[in-house]
Amino acid sequence: MDFATVLRERYSCKKFSSKAVEPEKVRAILEYGRLAPTAKNLQEQHIYVLQSPEAIRIVDSHTPCRYGAGTVVAVAYDKNNVFTYPGRRHQSGVEDATIVATQMVLGAYNEGVDSCWLNFFDPEALSSALGLPENEEIVMLLDLGYAAEGVRPLPNHSSRKPLSETVTFL
Helix, strand or coil: CCCCHHHHHHCCCCECCCCCHHHHHHHHHHHHHHHCCHHHCCCCCEEECCCHHHHHHHHHHHHCCCCCCCCCEEEEEEEECCCCCCCCCCCCCHHHHHHHHHHHHHHHHHHHEEEEECCCCHHHHHHHHHHCCCCEEEEEEEEEEECCCCCCCCCCCCCCCCCHHHCCCC
8 A cells, every 4th residue: 555545544543343453464553553653763662562451451441432342452651762852851761752653654554453542531540550661651541453344434524624724934
């Protein structure tokens, strides 16, 4: 699939079928994330592939915004391995994890796998429930699976503001 098609057609799937994502497709999606650029190439991301009934139950108990995918990917970063930008107000962890996650979202669609970005949860509570290291912070969850029959993008999916409202040339 060409990149422009991926960008145009990918949408947040709000209802998944029970069909499991094939292991080779999960690996391909993880590889897309691994290839993402990170500040100073620190690669501080840590990806958790949650597929066991227990892990899925834990995720479901921490967010009302899950749509039934059999695989959930948690994208975290190591808070002790980040680049601090000049001015010391910002660090690279959240942005790098977000770049990794975005590449996985787009890569999933390229592999024929639907997804939904989830961020309505308490990262500390979920990390604790999953037993993740204290030095890692979860940035987002990604539902991965195949859309249930009849599922389509939300009606406002292709509604975008014109560039004139979102871009300024200086």
